[in-house]
Amino acid sequence: MFKRRFRMNKSLFLRIVERISNEVPYFQQRRSACGRNGLSPLQKCTATIRMLAYGQSGDTYDEYLRLGDSTARLCLANFNDAIILLFGDEYLRSPTAEDLQRLLDVGEVRGFPGMIGSIDCMHWE
Numbered sequence: 200m201f202k203r204r205f206r207m208n209k210s211l212f213l214r215i216v217e218r219i220s221n222e223v224p225y226f227q228q229r230r231s232a233c234g235r236n237g238l239s240p241l242q243k244c245t246a247t248i249r250m251l252a253y254g255q256s257g258d259t260y261d262e263y264l265r266l267g268d269s270t271a272r273l274c275l276a277n278f279n280d281a282i283i284l285l286f287g288d289e290y291l292r293s294p295t296a297e298d299l300q301r302l303l304d305v306g307e308v309r310g311f312p313g314m315i316g317s318i319d320c321m322h323w324e
Contacts, residue, residue: 219282220240220244223277257271299315
């Protein structure tokens with residue numbers, strides 16, 4: 200059920216939440232001036248990943264996550280910056296020659312030879 204709702208494995212989700220909450224101050228839970236706990240990293244990341252997975256607006260999560268629209272949008276902006284900062288070198292790099300060859304091989308096996316750089320497949324004959 201988790202994979203269907205978040206469109207990722209639970210272990211990956213928890214890895215992202217843990218890494219972000221440890222290294223990005225915005226995602227660390229704080230106390231307000233009256234001593235109440237603020238939003239948890241789990242609440243912030245849940246709203247953000249659900250927004251990304253389903254393309255919904257920020258106020259969709261007000262009911263069950265107790266997160267307002269402006270806060271959800273702020274979480275999304277901070278989440279995107281955090282992902283680029285923490286995981287960019289590993290996952291957002293340009294493909295190497297080996298990566299390109301592997302992608303070409305997979306595409307050919309699936310019936311799409313030479314499919315690098317064609318998002319909309321408009322070059323088909």
